[in-house]
Amino acid sequence: MxxxxxxxxxxxxxxxxxxxxxxxxxxxxxxxxxxxxxxxxxxxxxxxxxxxxxxxxxxxxxxxxxxxxxxxxxxxxxxxxxxxxxxxxxxxxxxxxxxxxxxxxxxxxxxxxxxxxxxxxxxxxxxxxxxxxxxxxxxxxxSKAARMTLAAPGKLLVDFGLRRAHGAEAGLLAARAACLAGFSGTSDVLAGRLWGIPLYGTMAHSFIQAHDDELTAFEHFALAQPDNLVLLIDTYDTEAAAEKLIPLAERLAAKGIRIQGVRLDSGDLAEHARRVRRILDRGGLGQVSIFASGSLDETLLARHTAEAVPIDGYGIGTRMDTSSDxxxxxxxxxxxxxxxxxxxxxxxxxxxxxxxxxxxxxxxxxxxxxxxxxxxxxxxxxxxxxxxxxxxxxxxxxxxxxxxxxxxxxxxxxxxxxxxxxxxxxxxxxxxxxxxxxxxxxxxxxxxx
Amino acid sequence: MxxxxxxxxxxxxxxxxxxxxxxxxxxxxxxxxxxxxxxxxxxxxxxxxxxxxxxxxxxxxxxxxxxxxxxxxxxxxxxxxxxxxxxxxxxxxxxxxxxxxxxxxxxxxxxxxxxxxxxxxxxxxxxxxxxxxxxxxxxxxxSKAARMTLAAPGKLLVDFGLRRAHGAEAGLLAARAACLAGFSGTSDVLAGRLWGIPLYGTMAHSFIQAHDDELTAFEHFALAQPDNLVLLIDTYDTEAAAEKLIPLAERLAAKGIRIQGVRLDSGDLAEHARRVRRILDRGGLGQVSIFASGSLDETLLARHTAEAVPIDGYGIGTRMDTSSDxxxxxxxxxxxxxxxxxxxxxxxxxxxxxxxxxxxxxxxxxxxxxxxxxxxxxxxxxxxxxxxxxxxxxxxxxxxxxxxxxxxxxxxxxxxxxxxxxxxxxxxxxxxxxxxxxxxxxxxxxxxx
The missing domain is CATH 3.20.140.10 (nicotinate phosphoribosyltransferase)
Known part of the structure; x- marks a missing residue:
């Protein structure tokens, strides 16, 4: 019904x-x-x-x-x-x-x-x-999203909140309100259709887990998504996954595929971002951007801004879509x-x-x-x-x-x-x-x- | 759209x-x-x-x-x-x-x-x-509503939360979830239609204010709602309004209309309820029930229960429909x-x-x-x-x-x-x-x- x-x-x-x-x-x-x-x-x-x-x-x-x-x-x-x-x-x-x-x-x-x-x-x-x-x-x-916009100048902010929003209409209208207040996009496909909000998305842990090993999952995802490849690297061990990307990037480059970004979704995001940034830079992957998600709010965004944490964009869900504070x-x-x-x-x-x-x-x-x-x-x-x-x-x-x-x-x-x-x-x-x-x-x- | x-x-x-x-x-x-x-x-x-x-x-x-x-x-x-x-x-x-x-x-x-x-x-x-x-x-x-059910045994609990719920679907599904968890009804007409949840409603301040005086508003509402008459008495002065009900009840009785209840919506609800109860009882209106609303949560309900505050039912909105804590x-x-x-x-x-x-x-x-x-x-x-x-x-x-x-x-x-x-x-x-x-x-x- x-x-x-x-x-x-x-x-x-x-x-x-x-x-x-x-x-x-x-x-x-x-x-x-x-x-x-x-x-x-x-x-x-x-x-x-x-x-x-x-x-x-x-x-x-x-x-x-x-x-x-x-x-x-x-x-x-x-x-x-x-x-x-x-x-x-x-x-x-x-x-x-x-x-x-x-x-x-x-x-x-x-x-x-x-x-x-x-x-x-x-x-x-x-x-x-x-x-x-x-x-x-x-x-x-x-009003909540505007605080995030102000707290993270120059960063890509994307609404990820549909699943924990209070029902479907809340998810849709939150995507719209966040975009109004300065967000760049949403993961909510229907909100993209209704209001032309740019759509963003990466991959979920289930995609990794459905494969017998993480590297195979990365390769399969790269083939399916060659033009906008963002890999989720925290399913098992974040830094180990980042290391795997160096040889993978070379193999993919031979097929004309470029890794655009990685996503972090757990642990101390600032600390992981710094380590991953070093690993990627050392491996010649300086152009690969770092995207973070998971329990984010404007306070954390402001801290990252103040500390110049090397994160280029954020997927923000629950705490914005419910205005949790x-x-x-x-x-x-x-x-x-x-x-x-x-x-x-x-x-x-x-x-x-x-x-x-x-x-x-x-x-x-x-x-x-x-x-x-x-x-x-x-x-x-x-x-x-x-x-x-x-x-x-x-x-x-x-x-x-x-x-x-x-x-x-x-x-x-x-x-x-x-x-x-x-x-x-x-x-x-x-x-x-x-x-x-x-x-x-x-x-x-x-x-x- | x-x-x-x-x-x-x-x-x-x-x-x-x-x-x-x-x-x-x-x-x-x-x-x-x-x-x-x-x-x-x-x-x-x-x-x-x-x-x-x-x-x-x-x-x-x-x-x-x-x-x-x-x-x-x-x-x-x-x-x-x-x-x-x-x-x-x-x-x-x-x-x-x-x-x-x-x-x-x-x-x-x-x-x-x-x-x-x-x-x-x-x-x-x-x-x-x-x-x-x-x-x-x-x-x-x-899970939130269940706490309210446990905190107010024997009281009538009604969902009033549609207006501050996060969109329409949230309002509807909150009415359903609250009923599931022991609430007796909702003010949400569509939820009543969809799931057969008993509907409750009284009157708003605007009805009182649209009249030039409160007593006329009460009389007009009584004529329009003779079978389920609950009067909102806090628009100007709660106790003064309660006093007005004594002669009004007599006039209405002559027309076969009984005042079933009053609603309190502001101030110290427990204190107003005690005073209003005394006024009504002294005036022979012992059967008129007291219904309260306004920023209610389970903590206040539990306090009222412990203090045996003479409130018979509660309309609970925002803090339940948003699970605000x-x-x-x-x-x-x-x-x-x-x-x-x-x-x-x-x-x-x-x-x-x-x-x-x-x-x-x-x-x-x-x-x-x-x-x-x-x-x-x-x-x-x-x-x-x-x-x-x-x-x-x-x-x-x-x-x-x-x-x-x-x-x-x-x-x-x-x-x-x-x-x-x-x-x-x-x-x-x-x-x-x-x-x-x-x-x-x-x-x-x-x-x-």
Whole structure:
């Protein structure tokens, strides 16, 4: 059975229950919801200094296609949970609203909306669960991958995470988010097909083990893969395998085959890389590159960079695809205005900034980010407005940019970060000012309730 | 665009590369791969005392349907990466092998295979990435959810995690894995449809905020949801909202509507629950139950249980659906035998137990698990064999059991755990003995290479 991950039933039951309540009260006026992150993960010692917006393309596709299929309508009817006239309304429901958003790849900070949805209340409400699901995950992964990009300048970074990602969709979207944040490719074949992400791959231990000896396995693999030959050398003894490559390279050269690289996947990668580099260089294989994988994260990448470890590229899997040190963001999609009136949730620790908002960014003379200002849309500021129109009346304003365009933009964004925020260690919080008009609105609302 | 999560292209590029190598060498003999977890997460202070096997149903569905669609074949051809006769072989490829596995819901421990695949080498190899992806994630979530089940005996536990799960498939499979591990239901409508998991839902803050005052919102929701009325009372002031319910309940009673419960979602849940309980009881609403949500994990559940906090049920989201304290397992799918010869990977820290294996379990007089024994399949032991035939020649041996049957089995399994392993704190490792025959095989192999 294939899981229908495009189904509008990918929602929480209470969305449907509330929609029935809205229908009964004819509450169909314009609502404004905003998606934002409440705080950086890690508390007092944040594990991220900034976030990278991602997932907008999939979110807009979802909104454009948001509808109940006939079989879903019949199933809902058969549950007996809902009134017949409400089911009829669901069958006719389409998303007809507007979306304003930060482009994917934009650096952002807590409390800043990255997506603003303006639509009749039931439509904006129904979209909540899947919108959060799509925006949260890619933003989570892009923000993690960006740290790796910053930690390993000049290195080839490849996503290897599909197998330990949380399901198939997570694997696919992680490949996309990592590429957006500066990775060069993925091992995930379907992600390569869907988004044109360059595909990379070497060989597995099973290929070696299925042969009676390692050298035969290398030779067989070379014949099958003459144009892009990367050999995995840690199955039994890493340095012994590296030594075997010297005579092998000579034999293969006679057949016109060149060993492009080796992969290390276990043990102390830095130490093995240094030894293997010496062995290869001594054997005249200075052009053979070293590729490493296995439990990698940005901390190790930064250490390798600092120590100039002779590794040319990294395959990064589990710790990126699960964002293992911070596997979720404290994010929300909150009602900020209904029927022209700003709305504010005041629950302990979860109060929101009300009203429909815009984020303005200010730069110094070199183009480095200096500070942001959060304010109401009808309170324009001199900075650069970060939320831009992307959908009107339920239709996208133009096609989504190609992933490589978004990637270039994201890399440019990382280049505009203040130096302290580019580091892995916790930095002082980037200044996000709350404009006077917005503060005044909150005071008026809290005072008046 | 809908992501085709049933595509066989959900694999790592190197699987295809290796298959081309196997074809060139006519390596099509029988391979035995086993899926197992190397170690419990958390290192010296394990964060899990046991694991719960899950994901087999989806893994078997994947194997039964594993094939390249015509458009995928054409795309592979167009990449120019592969030889034409290899592409033809891929088009004809089907899974024709056997699978032996622990039933879903079985308790297991590191080094114990939970799934054994016996098939022609290319078929078993190609399946690797997606098999790991499916078995890893549900096992991860079931093992986390089982801790919650044990920590909150007698409480209603409901999965609320879809929005922060890593994509749609993760949300769906987490709902399934949580139900398997003892949860009573989910908010995920599609999971309810797919597997008959009971659906639960209350109302969101946006419903309250969209109204000009909280009491009107409560009344409107009551009219729309007269049969299953749970009111969210923390939007502005929790205790003040609870007080409003006393007169409201009387007015609703006149219309034949009963308030079934309230939901708390912020602040100190235990303290609010005690205060709200007192308010409700004083007002004659002793039958109104209290339901809590918001950043819950098993540690908090255990504290509430120990302190007899008057909360009747919990909605648990992010920390379960992401297994946030241990968002991945160190698992592997490894070649253990090829062409009748046992195979062993010896990479540092990643050495495997070779050969096709079985796990036997021993119980004490009360039926409590005492110890396991890991050995070769041709070395039968007197304990209970845990791996059982589930697929032969590419076809399942009977339909998968209904989820409620698996859930009952899993709950029974949890009841057979030794007391120390049922606790949340790290317990001494459960004894998994390596049988003499298996040890002897390793010695022979390491000595002979």
């Amino acid at each position: 294939s899981l229908p991950v495009d189904s509008v039933l990918l929602t929480d039951l209470y969305q449907l229950t509330m929609l029935q309540g809205y229908q009964a009260q004819r509450m169909n006026e314009t609502a404004v919801f905003e998606f934002f992150v409440r705080k950086l993960p890690g508390g007092a010692e944040p594990k991220r200094n900034f976030l990278l917006a991602a997932g907008l393309e999939q979110a807009l596709e979802f909104l454009e296609g948001m509808r109940f299929r006939p079989d879903e309508i019949e199933w809902l009817r058969a549950t007996g949970r809902f009134a017949p006239d409400f089911i009829d309304a669901l069958a006719a429901l389409r998303f007809s609203g507007d979306v304003d958003a930060m482009p994917e790849g934009t650096v952002f900070f807590p409390d800043e909306p990255i997506v603003r949805v303006t639509a009749p209340l039931p439509e904006a409400q129904l979209a909540e669960t899947r919108l959060i699901n799509l925006l949260h995950f890619q933003t989570l992964i892009a 911070a596997p979720y963001l404290d994010c929300a999609y909150k009602l900020q205005e209904y029927a022209g009136i700003p709305r504010r949730k005041r629950s302990e620790g979860k109060a929101t900034w009300p009203g429909r908002k815009q984020v303005y960014r200010y730069y110094d003379g070199e183009g480095t980010m200096q500070r942001d200002s959060l304010t109401l849309v009808d309170d324009p500021q001199p900075g650069e407005p970060l939320l831009r129109p992307v959908m009107r009346h339920g239709r996208r304003l133009g096609a989504s940019p190609p992933l490589q365009t978004l990637r270039s933009y994201a890399i440019e964004q990382l280049g505009r970060l203040p130096e302290a925020l580019r580091r892995l260690s916790p930095a002082p919080a980037y200044p996000v000012e709350i404009a006077g008009r917005l503060r005044a609105l909150v005071q008026a609302m809290d005072g008046g309730s | 809908s992501l085709p999560v049933d595509s066989v292209l959900l694999t790592d590029l190197y699987q295809l590369t290796m298959l081309q190598g196997y074809q060139a060498q006519r390596m099509n003999e029988t391979a035995v791969f086993e899926f197992f977890v190397r170690k419990l997460p958390g290192g010296a202070e394990p964060k899990r005392n046991f694991l719960l096997a899950a994901g087999l149903e989806q893994a078997l569905e994947f194997l039964e349907g594993m094939r390249f669609r015509p458009d995928e074949i054409e795309w592979l051809r167009a990449t120019g990466r592969f030889a034409p006769d290899f592409i033809d072989a891929l088009a004809a490829l089907r899974f024709s092998g056997d699978v032996d596995a622990m039933p879903e819901g079985t308790v297991f421990f590191p080094d114990e295979p939970i799934v054994r695949v016996t098939a022609p080498l290319p078929e078993a190899q190609l399946a690797e990435t997606r098999l790991i992806n499916l078995l890893h994630f549900q096992t991860l979530i079931a 241990a968002p991945y397992l160190d698992c592997a799918y490894k070649l253990q035998e090829y062409a009748g010869i046992p195979r062993r990977k010896r990479s540092e820290g990643k050495a495997t137990w070779p050969g096709r294996k079985q796990v036997y379990r021993y119980y004490d007089g009360e039926g409590t698990m005492q110890r396991d024994s890991l050995t070769l399949v041709d070395d039968p032991q007197p304990g209970e064999p845990l791996l059982r035939p589930v697929m032969r020649h590419g076809r399942r041996l009977g339909a998968s059991p209904p989820l409620q049957t698996l859930r009952s089995y899993a709950i029974e399994q949890l009841g057979r755990l030794p007391e120390a392993l049922r606790r949340l704190s790290p317990a001494p490792a459960y004894p998994v003995e390596i049988a003499g025959r298996l040890r002897a095989l390793v010695q022979a192999m390491d000595g002979g290479s």
